[in-house]
Amino acid sequence: MIRRAVVLGTGSALPARAVSNDELAGQVDTSDEWIRERTGIRTRYIAGEGETTSTLATGAARQALDAAGLEASDIDLIILATATPDQTFPATATKVQADLGIADCVAFDVAAVCSGFLYAVTVADSMIRSGAANRALVIGSETFSRILDWEDRGTCVLFGDGAGAMVLAAEESENGERxxxxxxxxxxxxxxxxxxxxxxxxxxxxxxxxxxxxxxxxxxxxxxxxxxxxxxxxxxxxxxxxxxxxxxxxxxxxxxxxxxxxxxxxxxxxxxxxxxxxxxxxxxxxxxxxxxxxxxxxxxxxxxxxxxxxxxxxxxxxxxxx
The missing domain is CATH 3.40.47.10 (Thiolase/Chalcone synthase)
Structure with a gap:
């Protein structure tokens, strides 16, 4: 039998406020045309008061759990990829764990910036294959708006805030195709x-x-x-x-x-x-x-x-x- 990590469900969360290129053009020296031609971006979401990396991550996690048909208590591993944690420590993954009401599971952050979710998925896959975990919540969540220089039009127009999550679970089969x-x-x-x-x-x-x-x-x-x-x-x-x-x-x-x-x-x-x-x-x-x-x-x-x-x-x- 082959043991693999399969995707049971996915979820996402965005801040309430959407910011268009035209709105940004009123704040920095740029234009909708300039941004679209160079990047393809038309809008982005910016976190407001009370919206943090952990709140967005928790929202995405709840959606993924619903899609997977699981309860939060079924999860034994949380890996959160982020370059914008709520605090220097503890890991933002532990805040998500607490918000979901999970009393005990492995929970830690991964810092690999834009590649972070791929790093987190690969670690979760390795732990599931080895038997160290059975059901993992893998999340990418960021509030990049809080580390942007809003006077630098070359970077501030490029980024937004949001979160996405994936539930991975161990599955054994003869061919291991899934x-x-x-x-x-x-x-x-x-x-x-x-x-x-x-x-x-x-x-x-x-x-x-x-x-x-x-x-x-x-x-x-x-x-x-x-x-x-x-x-x-x-x-x-x-x-x-x-x-x-x-x-x-x-x-x-x-x-x-x-x-x-x-x-x-x-x-x-x-x-x-x-x-x-x-x-x-x-x-x-x-x-x-x-x-x-x-x-x-x-x-x-x-x-x-x-x-x-x-x-x-x-x-x-x-x-x-x-």
Whole structure:
């Protein structure tokens, strides 16, 4: 028998306030046309008073549990991917655990920025395969609006807030066709200064603001994402022709289109939500996955590949049969 982590349910949560490009243009030197042409973004959601990384994560988690037909008490592992935790410590995952009313389970955060959800899914998959966990709640949640420099039009227009969640559970079968089939992660810390936050508890004692060299990040992203997608396909003994859907990190419409071209994939197979949510960092992949499940695009039995690249640099891909 083969033991795999299968996706039982997905969920998502967004702040109440949607902010259009035109609204941003009234605050910084930009325009709707400038943003759309360069990024594909039309709107994003910004967290307000009382909305935090943990409240958004809990909302997404509740939706995922409902979709999976499980109670919170059924969960024995929570992994939360975030670069914007509620506090330096404890882990925001433990706040979600408490909010869900779970008395005891393994709960911790993963910090890999935009690749965080892929890192979290891969860790959860490993723990489920090994028997260390049976039912996992994997969440990506961010309030990036709180680390943006709102005077820097090159970055503040790109990001938004939100959360996405996925319930993974152990399933044993003879062929092991359903569930997570393969995953591959990478990191290269030599590129720290291309995408980073200029603060931290151990350095400045402040939260800091996001800084990015966009053109160089774009160049690395297209190459790295196409490469890791090929790697994960090879691990599963599949080709691009076997893919039903690509659910990528929603950083920039041009990066998504460039990656699809390198793989020879039709644009129609790429789930794109960057126009609605902007870049929500670790939340972007699970947000997009949940949207495509709920609107009927991703169906049971479909082969889906998720991929992302973020600050660090970190990048990775995960292939699953939904």
């Amino acid at each position: 569930g997570i089939l393969a995953a591959k992660l990478h990191a290269d810390g030599r590129h720290n200064q291309l995408l980073y936050v200029d603060g931290g508890p151990s350095t400045t004692g402040t939260v800091g603001k996001l800084r990015m060299k966009g053109q160089e990040v774009f160049r690395h992203a297209v190459v790295n994402l196409a490469s890791v997608l090929q790697e994960v396909l090879a691990l599963a003994d599949m080709t691009a022709a076997d893919i039903d859907w690509v659910v990528p990190h929603q950083a920039n419409a041009r990066i998504l289109e460039g990656t699809a071209r390198k793989l020879g994939l039709a644009r129609e197979k790429v789930v794109m939500t960057v126009d609605q949510h902007a870049n929500t960092s670790a939340a972007s992949v699970p947000l997009a996955f949940d949207l495509a499940v709920r609107d009927g695009r991703i169906k049971r039995g479909d082969v889906v590949v998720m991929e992302a690249m973020g600050g660090g640099f970190t990048w990775g891909a995960c292939l699953l049969r939904y």
